[in-house]
Amino acid sequence: MEILIQLVSDIGKLWAKYGASYLSGMRSTLILALVATAIGCVIGFVCGVLNTIPYAPGDSPVKKFFLKLIRVIVRIYVEVFRGTPMVLQAVFLYYGLPYFTNGATRFESVWAAAILVVSINTGAYMAESVRGGIISVDPGQTEGAKAIGMTHVQTMTHVILPQALRNIMPQIGNNFIINVKDTSVMFIIGFPEFFSAHKAAVGTSYLYFPSATVEMIGYLSMTLIASFLLRWLEKKMDGSSDYELVQVDPLVMTAGTYSHPDKGTPFDEQSREYKGKKHRSNRGEH
Amino acid sequence: MDQAILQVNHLSKSFGTHEVLRDIDFTVKKGDVTSVIGASGSGKSTLLRCINLLETPSSGEILYHGKNVVGRGVNQPEYRSHVGMVFQSFNLFNNMTVLENCVVGQVQVLKRDKESARKTAMEYLEKVGMAPYIHAKPRQISGGQKQRVAIARALALDPEVLLFDEPTSALDPEMVGEVLGVMQRLAQEGMTMLVVTHEMAFARDVSNHVVYMNQGVICEEGAPKDLFGAPQKQQTKDFLARFRQN
Numbered sequence: 001m002e003i004l005i006q007l008v009s010d011i012g013k014l015w016a017k018y019g020a021s022y023l024s025g026m027r028s029t030l031i032l033a034l035v036a037t038a039i040g041c042v043i044g045f046v047c048g049v050l051n052t053i054p055y056a057p058g059d060s061p062v063k064k065f066f067l068k069l070i071r072v073i074v075r076i077y078v079e080v081f082r083g084t085p086m087v088l089q090a091v092f093l094y095y096g097l098p099y100f101t102n103g104a105t106r107f108e109s110v111w112a113a114a115i116l117v118v119s120i121n122t123g124a125y126m127a128e129s130v131r132g133g134i135i136s137v138d139p140g141q142t143e144g145a146k147a148i149g150m151t152h153v154q155t156m157t158h159v160i161l162p163q164a165l166r167n168i169m170p171q172i173g174n175n176f177i178i179n180v181k182d183t184s185v186m187f188i189i190g191f192p193e194f195f196s197a198h199k200a201a202v203g204t205s206y207l208y209f210p211s212a213t214v215e216m217i218g219y220l221s222m223t224l225i226a227s228f229l230l231r232w233l234e235k236k237m238d239g240s241s242d243y244e245l246v247q248v249d250p251l252v253m254t255a256g257t258y259s260h261p262d263k264g265t266p267f268d269e270q271s272r273e274y275k276g277k278k279h280r281s282n283r284g285e286h
Numbered sequence: 287m288d289q290a291i292l293q294v295n296h297l298s299k300s301f302g303t304h305e306v307l308r309d310i311d312f313t314v315k316k317g318d319v320t321s322v323i324g325a326s327g328s329g330k331s332t333l334l335r336c337i338n339l340l341e342t343p344s345s346g347e348i349l350y351h352g353k354n355v356v357g358r359g360v361n362q363p364e365y366r367s368h369v370g371m372v373f374q375s376f377n378l379f380n381n382m383t384v385l386e387n388c389v390v391g392q393v394q395v396l397k398r399d400k401e402s403a404r405k406t407a408m409e410y411l412e413k414v415g416m417a418p419y420i421h422a423k424p425r426q427i428s429g430g431q432k433q434r435v436a437i438a439r440a441l442a443l444d445p446e447v448l449l450f451d452e453p454t455s456a457l458d459p460e461m462v463g464e465v466l467g468v469m470q471r472l473a474q475e476g477m478t479m480l481v482v483t484h485e486m487a488f489a490r491d492v493s494n495h496v497v498y499m500n501q502g503v504i505c506e507e508g509a510p511k512d513l514f515g516a517p518q519k520q521q522t523k524d525f526l527a528r529f530r531q532n
Contacts, residue, residue, distance in 0.1 A: 060358075143340055144377030144436075148391035148443055149367025158390055162381040243383075243422040 010210035018201040018211075025197035026218055032111075032186070032193065033179040036118035040179075041172060043119065044126020047074045048164075049156060051127070052134050074127060081124035087185035090117045094189045114191045118183060122175050129171040133164035166237050173230035177223050194218060289316045290349075291447050291478060292337065292369075297346035299329075299336055306332045308502045310346070314447060314480055319473045321489035321510075322482045324499035325525065330482040331374075333499070334451050337480070338371045367395050370440030370448040374455050376432040378424040384411065384435050385420035388442045396443060403442075410438040414468050430461030434468055441472075448472070450481040466492075486529050490514050498522050 015022070050070050055063060081089065094113045098106040107113040137160050145155040184195035194215065201211045292314040299307040306329045314320060322330045335341040337348060339355065339362050347354045355365050378387050388407035392398045398406070411417045414434040424432055433453055440448055450469065454462040466488055473479060473492050483489055489496050490510045497507040498521075506513060506522045517523045 138377075138380075140373065140375050140377040141379060144373065144379065146340065146363070147338055147366060147371035147373070147377075148439065149363045149365075149395040150391065151363050154394050158394060159379050159381065166381070239423065243419070243426055245418045246420055 007210055007213065010207050011214060014201055014205060014207055014210055014214060017205070018197065021197045021200060022194070022214060022218065025192060025194035026222065028192050029180060029183055029194040030222060032114055032118060032183050032191070033176060036115050036183075037122055037172070037176045037179050039115065039119035040122025040126050040175065043123025044130045045161070047077070047123065047127035048130025048134055049161075050074055051131050053152070077120075078124045078127050081121055082128075085185075086117065086121050086182060087188055089121060090114070090186060090189050093117055110186075110189055110191045113189055114183070114186045114193075118179060118186070122179060125175060126168075126172070129168045129175075130164065133168035133171075134160060136167050137163045166234075169230070169234050169237065173227065173234075176230070177226055180222050180226060181219060290314070291316055291351065292480075293349040293352075294333075294337070295347045295349065297333070297336060297348065298344050299332055299341060300344045306502055307336065307343075310504060312497060312504060312507065314478060316446075316478055317476050318495055319477075319479045319493040320481065320495040320497060321493040322480065322497045322499060323484070323486065323489055323525075324505075328499045329502040330499050331451050334371075334449050334480065334482050338366060338369055338449055340371075363395065367391075367443055368446050370443060370445035372433070372436050372440055372448065372450045372453050374452040376424070376429070376436045376456075378432055378436055378439070380424050382423075383420065384416060384422050384424070384427070387424070387435060388439045391439065391443050407438070407442050410441045411435070413441070413471075414438045415464075428461060429457045430464045433457065433461075433465045437465075437468055437472075447478040447480060450479065450483070452482050452484065454483070454485060486514075486526075498525065500525070 051074050053067055053070075055067050090113070093116065094107060094110075098104075141159050141163065142155055145159045150158070183191075183193050186193055187196040187199065190196075198211050198215045202208050205211070290313050294310055294312050297307055297310040298305065310333060312320075322333065324330050332341060336343045343356050347356050349355075350365060350368070354360075355362075378384075379390070382390060385404070385407055388411060389400070389403045392403035392406060393400055396403075408417060408420070411420060414437055416431060416434050416438060419427055419431065419435075424435070427435070437448075437453075453469070454465050457465065462485070466485060469479070469481070469488070470492050479493075481488070481493065493510055495507065496510045496513045498505050498513065498517075500521050506517060506519050513522065514526065517526060
């Protein structure tokens, strides 16, 4: 019991002195995770779409060559960034840029470097998720879209991708939560995230365990709130589970009579009469 | 009235070494209601999918108003927008409401403005009796209702000919009637239709031309009263006899 009281008082001491730095660390972590997940999703969607452009046996060899080339490039990107540790990628890029340009160019801010590294890392994972999401949509949806004359791009943007996005929402959530935690490796390039606040605090106070407790609680509350919000978002995307029957539709008059955009209504005189008015309504014309 | 919309010449289709269609010839004229009947696996659906270019024919040509649409350099989406298709499995867009399903093609493909697209969609949804359900998602309505929406979606693009790929085969028996009723009304209004079906009563009573397919070839074709009343070929007789027993 005493030891717990001790812990609480230590945490109190830490918070009094380093509270602001913990909070600003949390803010940086959340912003980095959010921005990088969003950019990573965009990268993932672009790669996933490029990877699933279909080619028919009858297509020209040039088209086939380019499509294959794109697939190889995406494949290399995915394998390289999925297959190496993010902490190493951060060091590699952050110090690689000045090394290759003899110090002429370097990252202006650690923010740019951190966002770049986490984004392309997330993108590598998302590329595969998006590809899976696209494959998981029933091929009948593509056929339905093609049958009404949609092009490949229209089919993708209006029919397939919205459904793929819904299917991979849990994956996007996964990536976001992983990013909240894994951005902690960005301390390596001096990014001021939540975990670096811990390092700064224990450097002078030596209260290792109490500070780690603060970190644990902090990370857990961020991820719990995130997963709660993600569930809510998924439900919202599904839309309401019931629908309203439209009993009186503004466009439909009595059963069997329609207001045709060109031919007008069967009540032609009334039609003409109403043409001049601003608010043309088919209701209550009788 | 005697104008040919679609003309299929020497059409063949193979999947690997398996020849599904062999040297098919036939014509769809304006106002025709053609039923394609035959046993499962006889190539009926493949023929329809070839006509809509969802399958690429191995050889032969499909003339749309005299212009070949098979091969490179053809604007496939443009052609498809003139040739509506209704699928066995409905294929309504699951991410859209009933109304959006019927609007999206008009706006994206025909570049109509949203308001007139909505009006046209409502007109056809009313026609198939689905106007009260415009806010429902496809997963919330029954199979028969889905198929009626699919018909409205195809009609909304004002196609010249409508292809039906076994439109009632995936439906419960009590829902078949509502879909066939809609199709019958369309036929009476002069819509050009090409229907792959197992509904013999529909083929006999509604269509004015029946094509019997057997093992990838057109075995016999003619007016329904001739084909059903006095079939010439032995295979046709056997096929129809099997159906009468059921």
